[in-house]
Amino acid sequence: MPTASPSAVEPTPELLAELAEASAKLETATPEEIVAWAAERFGNGLTMATAFGPEGCLILSILAQVAPQTYVFNLDTGYQFQATLDLRDRIAEKYGLEVDMLQPELTVPEYEAAHGGPLYQTNPNQCCFDRKIKLLHRGLAGRSAWMSGIRRDQSADRAQSAIVGWDKKFNLVKISPLANATKKDVWARIVKEGVPYNPMHDQGYPSIGCWPCTRAVTDGEADERAGRWSGTAKTECGLHSVEQQGSGI
Ligand code: SF4
Numbered sequence: 001m002p003t004a005s006p007s008a009v010e011p012t013p014e015l016l017a018e019l020a021e022a023s024a025k026l027e028t029a030t031p032e033e034i035v036a037w038a039a040e041r042f043g044n045g046l047t048m049a050t051a052f053g054p055e056g057c058l059i060l061s062i063l064a065q066v067a068p069q070t071y072v073f074n075l076d077t078g079y080q081f082q083a084t085l086d087l088r089d090r091i092a093e094k095y096g097l098e099v100d101m102l103q104p105e106l107t108v109p110e111y112e113a114a115h116g117g118p119l120y121q122t123n124p125n126q127c128c129f130d131r132k133i134k135l136l137h138r139g140l141a142g143r144s145a146w147m148s149g150i151r152r153d154q155s156a157d158r159a160q161s162a163i164v165g166w167d168k169k170f171n172l173v174k175i176s177p178l179a180n181a182t183k184k185d186v187w188a189r190i191v192k193e194g195v196p197y198n199p200m201h202d203q204g205y206p207s208i209g210c211w212p213c214t215r216a217v218t219d220g221e222a223d224e225r226a227g228r229w230s231g232t233a234k235t236e237c238g239l240h241s242v243e244q245q246g247s248g249i
Pocket of ligand 1: 119
């Protein structure tokens with residue numbers, strides 16, 4: 001099991017102090033200013049993993065303006081909705097940004113055959129590890145910093161996210177340009193600026209992952225991630241559980 005990705009940076013006291021200071025200063029910055037800071041500070045060491053959620057699409061639109069050379073990748077588990085894959089093409093067409101689709105070693109049929117059936121039914125943590133986390137380590141290898149689209153108002157776990165901090169789990173700097181944005185802020189920009197988004201969001205799917213582990217939510221469900229791994233205790237695939245230090249907040 002990989003532990004942390006080989007990283008280009010070490011969490012020295014100097015770096016952690018720098019990150020804390022930057023995070024405090026960037027608390028009042030716009031997402032564009034945060035992305036521009038990250039691109040200038042980390043250059044080619046900066047990357048982003050996107051699942052083409054609304055926040056990711058908004059950051060992609062910002063990257064197209066301020067740092068289009070940034071390496072962006074997707075964890076292409078083999079279980080994504082077709083609408084998600086189509087969105088990748090619409091983003092490429094509109095912004096000229098090519099997202100690298102990282103795929104697991106085994107195809108879905110090979111993987112399910114090797115485990116006697118779909119692991120998402122019997123052991124979703126293992127399935128997420130094999131088909132998401134391993135790809136994430138591959139995408140992050142050799143990088144210094146990664147951006148995420150997480151917002152503090154998404155869940156209690158994400159409420160602790162810093163704008164800039166050290167990600168102990170993946171061993172590199174983590175930047176969350178939309179940490180302070182609300183769901184309303186993100187959607188207002190998407191609509192105003194015509195950012196491509198997944199049409200499933202208009203069909204009762206506020207949060208979209210792999211099709212076996214995503215369902216539409218009802219009006220009575222306040223948690224926008226209620227439709228992910230529904231009926232199990234699982235709420236995260238392990239990408240954005242908070243394990244940060246030097247957060248400055
Ligand atoms: S979200 Fe479901 S299908 Fe996708 S990797 Fe995790 S367990 Fe497997």
